[in-house]
Amino acid sequence: MLAVHQAADGGLARIRVPGGLLSVTQLDVLRSASLDLGDGRLELTSRGNLQIRALRPDGPQELSDRLYRAGLLPSLTHERVRNILVSPLSGLDGRYDVLPLAAALDRALCAHPGLADLPGRFLFALDDGRGDLVASGADVLVQAVDSREALLSLGTHGVRLSWGEVVEVMIAAAGAFLEVRDGAEWRIAEVIDGSRRILERLGLEATGELPVAGAPTEAGEHGSALVATVPLGSLTQEQAVVLTEVAEWVRVTPWRSVVLPAVASAPLEAVGLVTTPDSVWSGVTACAGRPGCAKSLADVRGDARRVVPQLARDGRRVHWSGCERRCGKPAGVFVDILAVGNGYLVDGELKETW
Ligand code: SF4
Structure with missing residues (x-):
């Protein structure tokens, strides 16, 4: 399963x-x-x-x-395509609560037999208006505008919807993607003129409005959440x-x-969890590395655990990779720490010992 x-x-x-x-x-x-x-x-x-x-x-x-x-395994046929992100603080610090829509979207997705054919990378996102999911690279993103309206964005094209039609249109957009792709594409952005063609199939006209980007949620207290x-x-x-x-x-x-x-x-x-935004661990990520990945040239997580507490930071995120594929790297700019066998390249400069 x-x-x-x-x-x-x-x-x-x-x-x-x-x-x-x-x-x-x-x-x-x-x-x-x-x-x-x-x-x-x-x-x-x-x-x-x-x-x-x-x-x-x-x-x-x-x-x-x-x-x-x-x-945790409600659908045997659709498990691979249940990719739904929600602004994690939604409903907890004064913004719209879009979490119930995620449950409705999940149910609608699993109830639609044809959508089991979506690629496993196809991603839905429900942003409560703070913009934290705009950089998620979602294929179908909905961002709250106010209590009546939301903006549906398919990459380069946006269109306003009433909240009552959001789930139905997200599902329809995914179905239209399956119709307009050639078969090899995994994401809407890979289909030539994909977002415009999908909106056309749905009978919707883009307004030119695009979602407003915001920052990811930092560690610490936020309203009624930690x-x-x-x-x-x-x-x-x-x-x-x-x-x-x-x-x-x-x-x-x-x-x-x-x-x-x-x-x-x-x-x-x-127990080592971090509840303040200024920790050395904030914004630090690493790929699986050794022993989990055969391609890795180092135990990147072990090295990161040893080195991160003494690493000087300049505000950028930091990503450790065991090889040039850089799995799990963050979007945007980041300090690139790459294993090369005789040490690490830090933003391209060799560091043999730490
Ligand atoms: S970046 Fe390379 S070493 Fe790390 S998990 Fe991906 S393939 Fe493996």
């Missing part, structure tokens, strides 16, 4: 969490599954999903069974246990952090 990728350290299972929302019961199911069946960690991805690495050979079936019982950065996006058993003890739910963000209801920060900090 789960598509499991074979990595150098065993099976790699991605668990899709539309909207990022997990009850702590579900988080605990994932925590214990990673302990029993994988390497014990839960990885947070740049799409707000979770991954379990190093699955043992009988792991995928057992994991599928556990996810199904926990309500955001905690998970260093390198790798949640340990101890950290996951503490999350299940202090909160009733968590929201996984696309920036390797989690949103919690307002809770005390001390228990989180005690």
